Amino acid sequence: MAFLPFNIAKQKKLNVIIAGGGYAGLAALTNLLQFAPDTHITLIDPRDSHVKITHLHETFRYPLSDFLIPFSVIAQRFGCRYLQATLDLSPDSLQTYQEKRQLIVNEETLDFDYLLVASGCGDVADRSDTGNVLHLSDFMTTSGPDLLTPYLDRNRSAAPIISVVGGGATGIQFLFEIKQFLNRIQCKAKLQLIHSGEHVLNQFPDGFGSYAESRMHESDIAFHPNTHYREQQSGEILLTEKETKNQYELPSDLTFLFLGKKQQVFFTANAFGQIIVNKTPLPNVFTAGDCSSYQSLGSNSLTAQSAVRKGKLVARNILRHAGFPGILEPYLHQDLGYVVNLGASDAVGWLVAEGNLITGISALAIKEIVEAQYDLLLAGIDTYLV
Numbered sequence: 038m039a040f041l042p043f044n045i046a047k048q049k050k051l052n053v054i055i056a057g058g059g060y061a062g063l064a065a066l067t068n069l070l071q072f073a074p075d076t077h078i079t080l081i082d083p084r085d086s087h088v089k090i091t092h093l094h095e096t097f098r099y100p101l102s103d104f105l106i107p108f109s110v111i112a113q114r115f116g117c118r119y120l121q122a123t124l125d126l127s128p129d130s131l132q133t134y135q136e137k138r139q140l141i142v143n144e145e146t147l148d149f150d151y152l153l154v155a156s157g158c159g160d161v162a163d164r165s166d167t168g169n170v171l172h173l174s175d176f177m178t179t180s181g182p183d184l185l186t187p188y189l190d191r192n193r194s195a196a197p198i199i200s201v202v203g204g205g206a207t208g209i210q211f212l213f214e215i216k217q218f219l220n221r222i223q224c225k226a227k228l229q230l231i232h233s234g235e236h237v238l239n240q241f242p243d244g245f246g247s248y249a250e251s252r253m254h255e256s257d258i259a260f261h262p263n264t265h266y267r268e269q270q271s272g273e274i275l276l277t278e279k280e281t282k283n284q285y286e287l288p289s290d291l292t293f294l295f296l297g298k299k300q301q302v303f304f305t306a307n308a309f310g311q312i313i314v315n316k317t318p319l320p321n322v323f324t325a326g327d328c329s330s331y332q333s334l335g336s337n338s339l340t341a342q343s344a345v346r347k348g349k350l351v352a353r354n355i356l357r358h359a360g361f362p363g364i365l366e367p368y369l370h371q372d373l374g375y376v377v378n379l380g381a382s383d384a385v386g387w388l389v390a391e392g393n394l395i396t397g398i399s400a401l402a403i404k405e406i407v408e409a410q411y412d413l414l415l416a417g418i419d420t421y422l423v
């Protein structure tokens with residue numbers, strides 16, 4: 038919801054470039070067009086489709102195509118331009134973009150009034166691994182069954198052992214989906230979770246971890262806490278005990294690595310979303326989403342929820358900056374909740390206040406509503422009240 042009244046528009050048709058068509062970039066795009074339909078928008082992204090990442094673990098149940106929207110479709114739907122490219126986002130380049138209000142992509146020079154950098158962040162993946170290791174990024178292009186089944190087919194053992202590394206939200210969501218997929222295809226593979234902490238989901242309020250761990254126990258998933266992953270080799274996984282630094286190995290045929298997010302390119306912004314380079318905000322270059330940290334009271338959590346709120350705020354602030362008297366709105370959004378799926382029919386989450394724990398059907402229903410709200414945004418209907 039707009040926090041301050043909009044300013045009086047003084048400019049001609051605005052020319053905005055959005056680098057990154059994820060949650061933040063598309064929230065900004067739809068909001069810009071909602072408030073200023075004649076804005077000319079160019080969307081730049083190296084991928085050919087928007088990935089609804091919050092559903093990726095569900096590709097064990099649904100086709101990956103259900104969670105992809107080609108950027109060509111988005112461009113057509115919203116009447117904007119899409120260029121498949123990776124924008125150079127080094128501090129020097131950003132400074133030059135600001136000075137010239139111009140950038141070069143695919144050998145084409147593009148002028149802009151405002152640039153939004155919403156490039157997200159990659160997962161922490163040790164790409165030196167070869168062979169039997171799968172990463173989050175593999176799921177961006179291939180669905181869960183298509184990744185897992187070839188390993189199971191190749192493995193001669195009747196009961197292969199599959200390791201999932203990482204007991205954060207992503208690892209846990211994949212863990213339960215993998216377990217249920219193995220049950221569905223009647224595969225006797227054993228599943229084990231390796232986690233660096235004492236308990237899973239330790240970034241969430243108390244109760245998340247114990248609920249998920251009790252479900253793991255019921256589902257016969259082995260748990261190795263306080264353990265660091267080193268390497269998956271043929272038939273075994275090499276590990277280090279966190280406290281003692283003892284190195285040991287466990288039988289393992291395949292590892293899924295979910296080590297969390299890595300803000301490879303990371304931008305500090307002022308409370309209005311303008312990128313700070315050399316301690317100075319760039320007035321026409323904004324950032325939003327996982328790649329950004331705002332110097333404000335609002336939440337900088339690496340979530341779709343924050344990404345959408347920052348994207349929407351930046352859209353409003355671009356229009357305010359372009360108008361008169363150009364007073365910008367600070368970012369104040371606080372997290373409203375978070376739900377972690379534990380397979381198709383269970384979930385654990387919090388809503389409104391961190392102590393307000395919800396589980397089972399109620400948690401699943403909240404997640405469905407949140408996802409439906411985002412789908413509506415992508416259809417051009419903004420139902421977000423805060």
Ligand SMILES: Cc1cc2nc3c(=O)[nH]c(=O)nc-3n(C[C@H](O)[C@H](O)[C@H](O)COP(=O)(O)OP(=O)(O)OC[C@H]3O[C@@H](n4cnc5c(N)ncnc54)[C@H](O)[C@@H]3O)c2cc1C
Nearest residue numbers: 057059060061090091124156157326327339340341342344
């Ligand atoms: C399995 C899973 C489940 C999740 N579930 C939830 C959930 O339930 N709720 C929640 O709030 N969050 C959830 N998250 C987190 C959420 O997905 C992220 O916080 C969100 O995607 C961040 O949005 P973003 O727009 O910043 O980045 P992204 O959605 O990652 O989009 C970034 C885009 O930028 C593009 N890009 C990258 N570099 C460049 C460049 N140089 N130039 C141009 N474009 C570039 C990328 O190709 C990409 O399209 C989940 C994450 C995972 C992995």
